[in-house]
Amino acid sequence: MNKHTTLPNLMQKMVSDEDLQSMIEAVGYHDTSRTFTVRTLVDFFLLAALHEWKSFRHGADVAKMYGLSTFHYSTVSKKAKEVPYEVMKRLFALVVSTCNRQTRRSLRFPKALRVVDSTTVTVGKNRLTWAPYHGERSGVNMHVAYSPEQQMPSDIVETVGLRHDGPVGEQLTDVPSVLVEDRAYFKIERLDRFVEQKQPFVIRMKDNVEIHQKRA
Incomplete structure (x- = not known):
C-alpha cells in the first residue's frame, strides 16, 4: 500500500460509503458530483492536514502524488463551501x-495515559521584561x-518562551504512566533510556528520522 494513501484507506474502513451517505442524507445535502x-x-482534508x-x-x-484524482483547486473550494458543516461534525463524532471503542478493545492500556504538551502565552515585551520572546513580544511556555x-x-x-520543549519534558516523565508526547520531545537517546527504565511511551518521530531494520 502506498504510504500516502494509508490514512484515506483507514478512514474508508472506519466509515463506510453507506455511513457517509446516511450522514449526507440526514442533513439534506445532495451530492451530485x-x-x-x-x-x-x-480524503483531501485528511491528506492536507497530514502533509500540511x-x-x-x-x-x-x-x-495525484497522494493517490487522489486530478482536479482544479476551484473544485475543492466550491465543494468545501457546499458541504454543510454538520456532515463533517457527524463524521468526526x-x-x-x-476509535474509542476499538482502542479500548484492542489496546487495553495496562497503565494510565500521561499526555505532555506545551503552549506559549505571549504579551507585550514590557509586560514580562524577564521573558523576551520574538520582536515586540514577551512570552512564557506552559x-x-x-x-x-x-x-x-x-x-x-513554567518556562520562558524561548526554552525548548525537549529538556523540560524530562521533568514530566512518570514511569507508572504511559507517556504520550509530540515530536518536540523526541530524541533517540531518550527513547533508549525509556526502554531501559521501562517507561512506556508513545512519541511522534521527527520527519527526518529513518528506521533501518537489521537483517539476520
Whole structure:
C-alpha cells in the first residue's frame, strides 16, 4: 500500500460509503458530483492536514502524488463551501466513537495515559521584561502533563518562551504512566533510556528520522 494513501484507506474502513451517505442524507445535502464527491473532499482534508498543504491550490497541484484524482483547486473550494458543516461534525463524532471503542478493545492500556504538551502565552515585551520572546513580544511556555482519565492537568512546568520543549519534558516523565508526547520531545537517546527504565511511551518521530531494520 502506498504510504500516502494509508490514512484515506483507514478512514474508508472506519466509515463506510453507506455511513457517509446516511450522514449526507440526514442533513439534506445532495451530492451530485460523480468525480469530486464528499468522500474525495474528506480524503483531501485528511491528506492536507497530514502533509500540511498550504492551500487548495497547493493541494490540487500535488493531489495525484497522494493517490487522489486530478482536479482544479476551484473544485475543492466550491465543494468545501457546499458541504454543510454538520456532515463533517457527524463524521468526526463517528470516528471518535469508533476509535474509542476499538482502542479500548484492542489496546487495553495496562497503565494510565500521561499526555505532555506545551503552549506559549505571549504579551507585550514590557509586560514580562524577564521573558523576551520574538520582536515586540514577551512570552512564557506552559508545559502541561494532562490526565485523560481525570480530564485535568496533573503537572505543570513554567518556562520562558524561548526554552525548548525537549529538556523540560524530562521533568514530566512518570514511569507508572504511559507517556504520550509530540515530536518536540523526541530524541533517540531518550527513547533508549525509556526502554531501559521501562517507561512506556508513545512519541511522534521527527520527519527526518529513518528506521533501518537489521537483517539476520
